[in-house]
Amino acid sequence: MIRPTVPTDLPALVALADRTGMFKPMEVEALREVLVDYVEGKVASGHRTVTLEEDGKIRGLAYWAPAAMTDRTWYLYWIAVEKSDQAKGYGGQLLKHAEAEAKAAGARLMLIETSNMTHYEPTRRFYLKHHYEVGGIIKDYYADADDLVIFRKRLA
DSSP: OEEEOOGGGHHHHHHHHHHTSOSOHHHHHHHHHHHHHHHTTOSOTTOEEEEEEETTEEEEEEEEEEOTTSSSEEEEEEEEEOGGGTTSSHHHHHHHHHHHHHHHTTOOEEEEEEEOSGGGHHHHHHHHHTTOEEEEEEEEEEETTEEEEEEEEEOO
């Protein structure tokens, strides 16, 4: 079941993101801060986050929002699935949910950023599988030899 994220989810969601091994410590801390701001109502209009729960266990999360100063462009900022639950369709469910909600809110384009580093290859394949295309690459963005890869998908 995909449901709105509630304050009591935060510790489990942050721990889940950390356990994936995909996020640097500063990224996990950024997620915690974003989620705290979200549940405290300190984010701009349109920000959304959901929790995927099944059999009483939190299995994933997604966080997306409209991009400021654009014509209906949205960003998927966070998507994470419990490491032991990956490749079971949960990520696809979360992604489709985020896309559907963004589209219902008028989104025309969804963007997602990731890295070109080798351990992000499954992440990049996941986005390609879900009909995203590489919209751009910025060399050495995160660090030397760690490029920013921007994925895009037209929603409308």
